[in-house]
Amino acid sequence: MNLTNAHSLPEALYRADAVQALDRCAIETQGIDGFDLMHRAARAAFRQLLRHWPHAARVAVLCGGGNNGGDGYLVAANAYQKGMAVDCVAVTDPDRLKGDARRAFDEATSLGVPIEPVEAVSDKALFDRLCASDAIVDALLGTGITGAPRAPFDRIIQRVNRAGIGVLAVDVPSGLNASTGLASGDVIHARVTPTFIGLKAGLMTGDGPDCAGDVVFDDLGVPEATYDAASPVARCVNWRRASTMLAPRRRGAHKGECGHLLVVAGEQGLGGAGILAAEAAARTGAGLVTLATRPEHVSAALTRCPSLMVRGVTHGNDLCPLLSGVDGVVFGPGAGQGPWGQQMMQQVLARPHPLVLDADALNLMASRAPARRENQVLTPHPGEAARLLGITTSEIADDRLAAADRLQERFGGVALLKGVGTVVQTRAERPAVIEGGNPGMATGGMGDVLSGIIGSLLVQGLPAFEAAWLGASLHAEAGDRAARKQGQRGLLPMDLIGELPACLSDSERVGAPGSPADGEE
Ligand SMILES: NC(=O)C1=CN([C@@H]2O[C@H](COP(=O)(O)OP(=O)(O)OC[C@H]3O[C@@H](n4cnc5c(N)ncnc54)[C@H](O)[C@@H]3O)[C@@H](O)[C@H]2O)[C@@H](O)CC1
Ligand SMILES: Nc1ncnc2c1ncn2[C@@H]1O[C@H](COP(=O)(O)OP(=O)(O)O)[C@@H](O)[C@H]1O
Ligand SMILES: [K+]
DSSP states (O other): TTOOOOOOOOOEEEEOOHEEEEHHHHHHSSOOHHHHHHHHHHHHHHHHHHHOTTTTTEEEEEEEEEEEEEHHHHHHHHHHHHEEEHEEEEESSSGGGOHHHHHHHHHHHHTTTTTTEESSSHOOOHHHHHHSEEEEEEESOOOTSSOOOOOTHHHHHHHHHHHHHHHHEEEEETTTOTTTTTSSOOOOOSEEEEEEEEEEEEGSSSTTTHHHHHHEEETTOGGGGGGGGGGOOEEOHHHHHHHHTTTTTTTOOOOSSSOOOEEEEOOOOOOOHHHHHHHHHHTOSSSSSEEEEGGGGGHHHHHHHHTSSSEEEEEEHHHHHHHHHSSEEEEOOOOOSSSHHHHHHHHHHHHHOOOEEEEEEHHHHHHHHHOOOOSSSEEOOOHHHHHTTOOOOOHHHHHHHHHHHHHHHHOOEEEESSSSOOOEOOSSOOOOEEEEGGGGOOOOTHHHHHHHHHHHHHHTTOOOHHHHHHHHHHHHHHHHHHHHHHHHHHOOOHHHHHHHHHHHHHHHHHSSSSSOOOOOO
């Protein structure tokens, strides 16, 4: 998703079948005519077309055989009536259209919109027309897709992407599973996706953010009661929402009441991981941070960040005295899976502290089948998640929300599945999907920073689930601020750590007496 996306998205995320239930409710219970709803969707899409391509004079509109195609015919009608040159292609034989989609086709035809069946246009002619357009409207497939796009949709999607012209995807980029965010075959890469009635979870996680571009939500004016018809599958959260939940510090606060975190990290040759996690924890406001690491990393850590307490530990027993005085532990970054990591793990798991388990802690857990534990946050990336569940990384990608749920069920506590649209899952509450973050964060050490941030919030008194989703939102926000200043390529974890205090000061402004409420949107 683009970094300058200023649009506010609703919090509720739905799977495709739930949005279909909302559509049905709007029509059958709330008394909105289905064709009227389609007109509203088309107008909303057309508004975004004008907004993103204010000088568009020629548009290509590609229509499929369901109601998404119906939306497309009405967008074409809007564009035609506005005086644009319209190339409308019926990818499904119009004789097979039913219901509102058929009515939309008939209306567009009666207005004089030129519509050609796909068989009448050669591949080359189609490609040339796409390339000659100012914008392409993708109304091929919406929430009704099953599996990967079949012929001729697959071929047309390839042509659209190859044309290199900006695409507006109606409701969902065609080829994307609106529930899971999985693109199992060809998928449209859009610049903007206006989406209707319910925000689809698949737009916010997995392949969704890459394919959807700028997501713009429109409820099409359906009555509030429509939303009683289906439950959201998750909440979409970002730092703007999360920051309002951090209580300001009281004037008389002292370090002893701001939490003491122990970071156990940094096997031989992996010292940086622990330093990053510990410094991120300090920059997130923990009162005290102790880093327990291999003795050879002590001086580097102190040089980098003298506010840390740094202890060299060689054996598991060296950790015992350090564990007794702290409020929580981060274990795993750069811990290795050898004897050092194993001994540290044994000590850490034997105590009742709230835990953040990351990186090698997760790899060690995968081979040991530890007991479930409630006061812990597991922070796997998809590869680690796959090892923990004994499945493949692509099975994790098939349905990230379901994978996070399985992790939580298997290990207890909070499961945080990293990657675009990070999913944070606990048992009793609706999972959170994090909006924000950028590809500049796909670099070594960014996960270590995340574990330090979450550990810091844990010892400052946040319950595990809040610490995890607030922490992931803060991490994404700091990454986006750093990328806005420096660009995405070459971004380093240290850059992100440098942004943490400024991000956190947002929450102070919110909490300060007399400050304007940093409203949602
Ligand atoms: N009245 C409503 O229900 C509203 C629906 N809306 C639109 O309707 C869409 C949902 O419409 P539908 O349920 O008709 O579904 P779609 O239009 O998304 O797709 C259904 C069509 O695609 C075909 N199809 C499914 N999977 C395919 C694949 N893998 N390869 C090729 N073809 C495939 C089906 O055979 C069917 O013809 C939404 O995404 C939205 O754009 C909006 O107009 C708002 C109101
Ligand atoms: N393209 C991206 N968009 C958003 N967030 C990203 C992206 N790439 C990486 N991140 C985030 O950066 C962090 C990387 O963590 P991880 O893969 O564990 O890195 P490491 O182990 O090297 O520290 C995760 O929180 C992940 O969600
Ligand atoms: K579409």
